[in-house]
Each structure stands twice: as C-alpha cells, then as structure tokens.
Amino acid sequence: QSALTQPASVSGSLGQSITISCTGTSSDVGSYNLVSWYQFHPGKAPRLMIYEVSKRPSGVSNRFSGSKSGNTASLTISGLQAEDEADYYCCSYAGSNNRYVFGTGTKVTVL
Amino acid sequence: QVQLQESGPGLVKPSETLSLTCTVSGGSVRSGSYYWSWIRQPPGKGLEWIGYIHYSGSTKYNPSLKSRATISLDTSKNQFSLQLRSVTAADTAVYYCARAEDSSETIDYWGQGTLVTVSS
Numbered sequence: 001q002s003a004l005t006q007p008a009s010v011s012g013s014l015g016q017s018i019t020i021s022c023t024g025t026s027s028d029v030g031s032y033n034l035v036s037w038y039q040f041h042p043g044k045a046p047r048l049m050i051y052e053v054s055k056r057p058s059g060v061s062n063r064f065s066g067s068k069s070g071n072t073a074s075l076t077i078s079g080l081q082a083e084d085e086a087d088y089y090c091c092s093y094a095g096s097n098n099r100y101v102f103g104t105g106t107k108v109t110v111l
Numbered sequence: 112q113v114q115l116q117e118s119g120p121g122l123v124k125p126s127e128t129l130s131l132t133c134t135v136s137g138g139s140v141r142s143g144s145y146y147w148s149w150i151r152q153p154p155g156k157g158l159e160w161i162g163y164i165h166y167s168g169s170t171k172y173n174p175s176l177k178s179r180a181t182i183s184l185d186t187s188k189n190q191f192s193l194q195l196r197s198v199t200a201a202d203t204a205v206y207y208c209a210r211a212e213d214s215s216e217t218i219d220y221w222g223q224g225t226l227v228t229v230s231s
Contacts, residue, residue, distance in 0.1 A: 001175075003157045034216045044223060045115070046207070051217040089158060093216045099171060100150075100218070102158035 004029065004090055004103040011109040017078040020106045022090035023071060028101050030071040034093035037066060037075045039086045050075060077108070085110045113138040115208050115222035123229050129195040133208030133222060140189050141166050146211040147191040148218065149182060151204040163211060164191055198229045
C-alpha cells in the first residue's frame with residue numbers, strides 16, 4: 001500500500017487561507033469517506049482536526065475544513081494563525097486488510 | 112479526556128524483540144467501541160500503521176510486517192502492548208499508540224510517541 005501524496009510544504013501569511021491536498025487511489029481515498037487529518041506539533045500528541053472527510057471534532061476551530069473529490073482529499077485552513085504552524089498528515093481507511101494509509105505529510109509555515 | 116502514554120526501552124539490539132506498552136487514562140481498554148492501535152514513523156519518513164487489538168481479542172496487522180508483530184491487551188492495568196520480533200535498523204522509528212473508533216474507523220487519540228533505536 002503506497003502512502004498518500006501531500007505537498008511537502010505550504011506557506012501563507014497571517015489571516016490568509018491555505019489548502020493542503022492529499023492524493024490517493026481508488027482503493028483508499030476514492031473508495032471511502034473515511035479521510036482524517038492530523039496536526040503534529042513537536043513533543044505533543046498528534047491532534048485530530050478533521051474526520052470522515054469534513055467533520056470537525058469538538059474543540060477544533062471552524063477555521064479548519066475538509067473536502068474530497070475523487071481520489072483527492074483536501075484540508076483548508078482559513079484565517080491562518082501563528083499556532084497553525086505545524087506538520088499535517090492525512091489518513092484514509094484502506095479496507096479490512098491494510099486498514100489505514102497515511103499521507104507523506106505537509107509542513108505548514110505561517111509567514 | 113483520553114490520554115495515552117507509550118513506555119519502553121529506547122534502544123534495542125538487532126535481531127532482538129522490541130517491546131512497548133501503552134497506558135490509557137480517561138478511558139477503558141475494555142470498551143468494545145474502540146480499536147487500540149500502534150503506528151510508527153521512521154526518521155524522515157512517513158507514518159505506517161502497525162496493527163490493532165479490540166477488547167474482544169481480535170487483532171489485525173499490517174501485512175508488510177510479515178508476522179513479526181504481536182499486540183496484546185492487559186485489562187487489569189488498562190494497557191496494551193506491542194512486541195516486534197527480529198528487529199533491524201529499518202525498525203528504528205518513533206512509535207505511537209493510538210485509539211481508533213469502531214464506528215467511524217477514525218484514529219481519534221494518540222500518545223506523544225517514543226523513539227526506539229535499533230543498534231548494537
């Protein structure tokens with residue numbers, strides 16, 4: 001099972017919006033509406049930001065939104081803030097055998 | 112608030128067995144609504160799902176590990192563990208324990224991760 005493809009880095013200025021793509025295949029992203037997104041800050045536990053493509057867990061800012069089209073899922077961060085600077089990984093359910101496949105990760109820099 | 116914390120040796124010799132434990136607080140491993148999982152990330156590389164265990168005892172592993180992994184549950188201590196046999200330098204990674212919801216297949220809580228280095 002190959003990793004999902006994400007851009008290595010995305011940057012934006014304070015207050016701007018950015019979008020991170022996550023491209024898989026018809027065996028994972030394209031087959032299931034079970035894509036989630038995680039925020040990784042050094043030394044902290046990864047945090048769930050989006051699940052089931054576009055749902056936000058309680059406590060996650062509505063500046064974070066998710067979508068999917070075909071084999072590509074996307075995470076949009078609007079009104080970029082300094083604390084959004086982190087690594088972001090997507091994850092897709094990939095069926096009963098391989099279960100989960102993760103993205104290659106994207107470093108978000110706030111300018 | 113559910114919290115997970117990994118523990119175990121940070122250094123393992125090649126060909127030996129890597130053993131890690133995850134202690135769960137704020138939730139119970141006895142809950143039938145979750146899968147208790149291990150995920151790893153080699154330095155400079157992406158995340159890899161290792162496997163999970165359910166309270167029922169059912170387990171599932173990533174086929175790429177070629178049957179080297181075993182995940183077990185200790186309900187008396189509210190913990191679950193990972194054993195990875197015959198390790199090589201390629202198994203050097205940050206190892207995370209995590210919880211996944213049964214209904215949504217969503218990994219919703221993670222531990223902070225622990226670095227395990229395989230070296231003689």
